[in-house]
Amino acid sequence: MTAPAAFLAAIGAQADALAAGPCFRHDFGIGSAGIRVTIAARDAGQVIEALPETATDAPDWQLTAWDGNEPGRLPPPRPWGDTAHEPLGIVTAFSDETQRCAYDLHTQSLIVADLAGRRACTWYPQIATLPAWAKASPFRIPLSWALADRGLQMVHGAAVSWGGGAALLCGDGGSGKSTTALAAALAGFGYVGDDYCAVDSAALRVHMVYRTAKVLPSTLRLLPALGRWIVNPDRMAEEKGVIFLKPGQLDLVASAPLRCLILPSVADDGVAGLVRATPAEAIHALLPSTVGGLMGGTAGTPSHILRLARRLPVYRLRLAPDLARVVALLRDAIGEGP
Amino acid sequence: MRYDIDAQRVTHERLNEEVLIINVVSGAYYSGSGSFADLWSLLAQGASTEDAAAHLSETFGESAETILPGIRDSIGHLLAKGLIREAPDREAPDGWSLPDLPRAEWQAPSFAEYTDMWDLIQLDPIHEVGEAGWPFAPPEHRT
Structure with a gap:
């Protein structure tokens, strides 16, 4: 297994384990895109309140998020250097047509997407303490990828x-x-x-x-x-x-x-x-x-x-x-x- | 020499006489029209410098010798910007396809470059933005 594929698999397994526990969930539609957000955090703040309430019958993209620095919640060690995400945020060595890895320096969040599997994972240090502007536009990057999959920009x-x-x-x-x-x-x-x-x-x-x-x-x-x-x-x-x-x-x-x-x-x-x-x-x-x-x-x-x-x-x-x-x-x- | 476009680094689209190219790694973007749009289309299809000169010569009714220097310059700029890369093993396609549009008199291909995004993206969304909010800097940060 390549290093990018191994990292994607490790993040996915961690997301699965956390999503099996107590979570906040919200399904919504944007145009033809159906999206399920799952947040494994003690306090999701008002993040879900920022997302549309438009009903969707079949969410086909999964956005999973969690937070915390303790064992089990901290993501696997990043197999890339400190500046690999520069300049725009994408870690190009771990991104291709099937997956994307990114680091958002403004929210200090790690974003990993399995494009073929229509799934993205986001880790934050602490969701509840994100500034209000970040809670008001959550998951901007993985949402943009999910929407692109449905022909939306x-x-x-x-x-x-x-x-x-x-x-x-x-x-x-x-x-x-x-x-x-x-x-x-x-x-x-x-x-x-x-x-x-x-x-x-x-x-x-x-x-x-x-x-x-x-x-x-x-x-x-x-x-x-x-x-x-x-x-x-x-x-x-x-x-x-x-x-x-x-x-x-x-x-x-x-x-x-x-x-x-x-x-x-x-x-x-x-x-x-x-x-x-x-x-x-x-x-x-x-x-x-x-x-x-x-x-x-x-x-x-x-x-x-x-x-x-x-x-x-x-x-x-x-x-x-x-x-x-x-x-x-x-x-x-x-x-x-x- | 033929060229190709690294789809992981560069996205592009041509619509009628205009082409828009984004380097998704650097955040710079480029736009051009006329002969540049035609040259870009041919390079994307696998044209070599000589192929492009021959086809554009026919398209614009100008001699290949006249237009070749401008084509070489433009390809050099595209290579330097990382928008195309040399692909010595790429094979020539069966033919070339350009949109059926009225063409003006030949002018050397040129494109505009916009590179102001990275400085904006680095701004701290709370402390370094102006009245407009992120990703816009306050006036004193603009150069």
């Missing part, structure tokens, strides 16, 4: 729906995509996500991946109604405020047809506006943070992003303090889509 972007169609908002840092999505959701739009969503570039649909929202102080000043739902208000000087959305707070939408790509940017002149943009602008707004945030993406990533940018109308949405006007322009853009 996880993307870094926000999405909202109106009148049966949806817009995917993508853009540079500080462009205002989260603020725009949350302002729209508070104004009655369907909320698909504000950070990561899944897209089907063939069917042109967008799917919810997390039922959470992340709020900056500047967003909260513009949208104070969000303040009552933030779970970590005492931490907002250091990190984003996080909301685990409940039914009735916003209109949570699991899936919607995509009508357009929106590139928000703050208007220099303070006047809100909507102008057509190019597919190239959309690619460069969507690709870097999607690829960077997903450890390089998957083989299908270039295809999905090219197709989205080429098949959907792209608009630059100039943001201004008049958020009602911004939301009206977003409604116009969705209405004019394909």
Whole structure:
């Protein structure tokens, strides 16, 4: 047995043993993907609350997670060097078309996936003490691999729906995509996500991946109604405020047809506006943070992003303090889509 | 010399006149169109430098001698970036396939490179991000 195969087998055996004990379990669907999350930990925090509640009849991907540094819970010694995961997180010497090994330096988690067996294992030092932003978007990397197996691409972007169609908002840092999505959701739009969503570039649909929202102080000043739902208000000087959305707070939408790509940017002149943009602008707004945030993406990533940018109308949405006007322009853009 | 693409390191897609290439190990990505997209397609199919020059000469109505230097330069850049690798044992395919598109006048193949991802990915999501949140740096971290 090769070293990568042996490591995969050892991690899998450990996951099986831990999953046979007390666990938190949650089955959910994202588009055509059915996923079962099993967490073998004393306290899973609010991790499961971040995941969709969409029912699935047949979960065919297993995501197993556990934590702890004590014997039996600590993963097998990593058979690679300290920097083997650099630069993006993937341990290339232990990854091929059948398996992937990765290290997420931000959560100090080890991720090992058996792609052929449709299974991924994640070890964390301690799940309950993960920062709120990490609990709000758990299993991002293995989820992106599971979704790719079903022809879906996880993307870094926000999405909202109106009148049966949806817009995917993508853009540079500080462009205002989260603020725009949350302002729209508070104004009655369907909320698909504000950070990561899944897209089907063939069917042109967008799917919810997390039922959470992340709020900056500047967003909260513009949208104070969000303040009552933030779970970590005492931490907002250091990190984003996080909301685990409940039914009735916003209109949570699991899936919607995509009508357009929106590139928000703050208007220099303070006047809100909507102008057509190019597919190239959309690619460069969507690709870097999607690829960077997903450890390089998957083989299908270039295809999905090219197709989205080429098949959907792209608009630059100039943001201004008049958020009602911004939301009206977003409604116009969705209405004019394909 | 023929070339191939290491699927574990490089993902790519061509759509009409545009090609998008991602080095999934470094996080850099590349885009190009026109003659570059055609050259990439031919290299991915197993073309040698001479094969590519002959086929692109026919496609663009320009002499192989004229276009060969630009093709060599572009292949050199692709090798240097690790996007293709030499594959001396690769056999020539039966033929070449390029999309049926209107072609402009020949221009030497060129592509744009975007390499700003790694610096962003290394940021501490709590302490080193700006107002936009991870993976975006505060302005003072941008170069």
